[in-house]
Amino acid sequence: MIPPILVTPPAGDPVVTLAEAKLHCRVDDTAEDTLITSLVGAATSFLDGWRGKLGRCIVNQTWKQFYSAWGDPMRLPFCDVSSVASLTYYDADAAEQTVDSDAFELIEDARSAQIHFKDAFTRPPLDSDRAFPIEIEFIAGFGAASAVPEDLKQLVKLMVGHWYENREASIVGTSVNELPLGAQSLIANYRRVGV
Secondary structure (H helix, E strand, O other): OOOOEEEEOOOOOOOOOHHHHHHHHOOOOOOOHHHHHHHHHHHHHHHEOOOOOOOEOOOOEEEEEEEOOOOOOEEOOOOOEEEEEEEEEEEOOOOEEEOOHHHEEEEEOOOOEEEEEOOOOOOOOEOOOOOOOEEEEEEEOOOOHHHOOHHHHHHHHHHHHHHHHOOOOOEOOEOOOOOOHHHHHHHHHHOOOOO
């Protein structure tokens, strides 16, 4: 399986607002607002999506995954998949076709979400000239930023606070961890290993 492609990035409020991050960092003025906002974005990017440390989506976003052949089940790269926007394929005549949503169901196990085809679905022949003739577009994430679990928000705040206080990778004469221990524990609670 090749890596998925991000179709629509997360929209709306950030996982942690500027006000929440400033409260965590004990900052009262606006002089560092741009820096703190960028740290929230960096922490979120560090954790979120296909390349993120968690291996999952935090706020709802749309992804597309490509497949070379029919499988049952067809495993998606993330958990917390709320819906399948479309399941399309290129048939033996190289024409794009759409699989009716009644022909499959979305299920989730401990690793990720997956598409399970119903018995009535007959797997049609695929375009042999395409390396990946099957495309599944889906929405993954906890929902809006307000639906993200509090401990994941705390993880982002811990990272922002740590990076705000330690702006360099190392400080001479001082021991500085890459991430605070609490952040590492929260990452372990939510991390998913890809398929």
